[in-house]
Amino acid sequence: MKYNFDTVHKRFNKGCKKWNELADNGVKEDEDIIPFSVADMEFVTAPEIVEALKYELDHNIMGYANPTREYLETVCQWMKKRHDWDTKPEWILPAHGVIDAFFEAVKIYTQEGEGVMLMTPVYYPMYHAVTNNNRVLVDCSLILKSSSYEIDFEDFEKKAADENTKLLILCSPHNPCGRVWTREELEKIGEICLKHHVLVVSDEIHFDLVMPGYKHIVFASLSDEIANNCIICTAPSKTFNLAGLQTSNIFIPNPELREKYLNALKRSNPNPKCNILGYSACEAAYKHCEQWLEEAISVIDTNRKLVVDFLSKEFPQIKVIELEATYLLWMDWRGMRIDGKELERINHEEAKLFFDEGYVFGAQGDGFERWNLACPTRYVKEALERMKETYKKYVG
Numbered sequence: 446m447k448y449n450f451d452t453v454h455k456r457f458n459k460g461c462k463k464w465n466e467l468a469d470n471g472v473k474e475d476e477d478i479i480p481f482s483v484a485d486m487e488f489v490t491a492p493e494i495v496e497a498l499k500y501e502l503d504h505n506i507m508g509y510a511n512p513t514r515e516y517l518e519t520v521c522q523w524m525k526k527r528h529d530w531d532t533k534p535e536w537i538l539p540a541h542g543v544i545d546a547f548f549e550a551v552k553i554y555t556q557e558g559e560g561v562m563l564m565t566p567v568y569y570p571m572y573h574a575v576t577n578n579n580r581v582l583v584d585c586s587l588i589l590k591s592s593s594y595e596i597d598f599e600d601f602e603k604k605a606a607d608e609n610t611k612l613l614i615l616c617s618p619h620n621p622c623g624r625v626w627t628r629e630e631l632e633k634i635g636e637i638c639l640k641h642h643v644l645v646v647s648d649e650i651h652f653d654l655v656m657p658g659y660k661h662i663v664f665a666s667l668s669d670e671i672a673n674n675c676i677i678c679t680a681p682s683k684t685f686n687l688a689g690l691q692t693s694n695i696f697i698p699n700p701e702l703r704e705k706y707l708n709a710l711k712r713s714n715p716n717p718k719c720n721i722l723g724y725s726a727c728e729a730a731y732k733h734c735e736q737w738l739e740e741a742i743s744v745i746d747t748n749r750k751l752v753v754d755f756l757s758k759e760f761p762q763i764k765v766i767e768l769e770a771t772y773l774l775w776m777d778w779r780g781m782r783i784d785g786k787e788l789e790r791i792n793h794e795e796a797k798l799f800f801d802e803g804y805v806f807g808a809q810g811d812g813f814e815r816w817n818l819a820c821p822t823r824y825v826k827e828a829l830e831r832m833k834e835t836y837k838k839y840v841g
């Protein structure tokens with residue numbers, strides 16, 4: 446490996462969300478905790494990004510910023526190279542985060558009382574985007590078949606056909622279910638949504654983190670018609686662990702939808718601001734860090750294999766859902782016959798392991814845990830030892 450995926454910087458009391466949440470749970474700085482929660486990586490930043498940021502600090506002024514032409518073209522080149530998606534710089538609108546973007550989209554393209562579809566269980570802020578804005582949650586439950594989730598298209602179409610349904614927030618790849626939707630599935634979603642005039646906001650933030658053997662397809666790349674009926678939310682933040690720099694790229698190919706979005710943004714803030722360091726980091730990442738990404742994926746995949754092998758041998762009651770993309774392994778612990786809250790207690794207090802609890806992703810997530818695998822492999826090995834030690838008394 447060219448890059449370092451072993452060094453970890455301590456982040457306790459450093460304004461780090463993941464560790465702050467642990468502290469809120471009573472964890473002390475000197476406790477031997479392993480966090481596998483919040484979706485950022487325990488990997489140090491790629492050196493090319495660090496160099497670019499240093500250069501910026503030495504040679505620029507931290508004033509108001511807009512993306513440069515070169516930045517926008519670099520983003521488009523990444524989409525072509527990694528995803529075979531032809532884009533135009535003018536399609537890109539800035540956002541501090543993908544969550545900001547799908548919250549805005551719900552407000553801009555739907556009215557209070559109208560229906561927004563989610564394919565559940567799903568990334569929990571998507572529920573908030575619907576209910577906090579007084580829209581109606583149209584719940585399209587995914588079906589767990591063996592170790593993978595499927596879409597119930599009959600139910601999906603029935604719900605899309607309801608006159609009140611106006612928008613779908615698609616999570617592609619899917620967090621927490623780990624699916625990379627196939628071309629056939631995406632085309633079917635696209636056709637149904639076109640037929641019933643449902644706009645698609647496709648959150649593709651995990652699109653670069655695809656496991657070997659799978660291929661992500663950008664929703665807008667399916668056809669011009671589908672491109673005209675969607676908004677694609679992307680960011681370098683998951684891929685290169687840059688969430689703290691608050692830089693996302695929202696693609697709106699359809700000029701009318703784009704204008705509507707831009708006008709709404711201007712109404713709420715006539716002088717939108719960008720993060721100058723975020724742009725620099727994203728540009729450096731997309732230009733120079735493809736190898737870093739490949740290596741990060743291979744570490745995540747190694748970690749995945751370790752967990753899968755261990756669980757099948759030691760705790761076959763825990764079912765691991767196929768990880769096709771993201772670094773967030775979704776595990777069904779219901780076979781352990783331990784209540785969700787008690788599971789949380791055992792993991793925190795006895796095993797000193799912090800996963801994300803499945804119930805935060807919706808009712809279907811109860812009894813599940815989400816394991817963030819973007820960390821040094823030694824963390825995963827240590828966690829497996831702790832699981833073995835802790836749970837042997839709970840299983841017969």
Ligand SMILES: Cc1ncc(COP(=O)(O)O)c(C=O)c1O
Binds near residue numbers: 542544545650682688
């Ligand atoms: C599916 C999905 N969308 C959005 C986000 C967060 O996006 P942002 O930090 O750009 O608001 C996450 C973070 O885990 C996510 O998993």
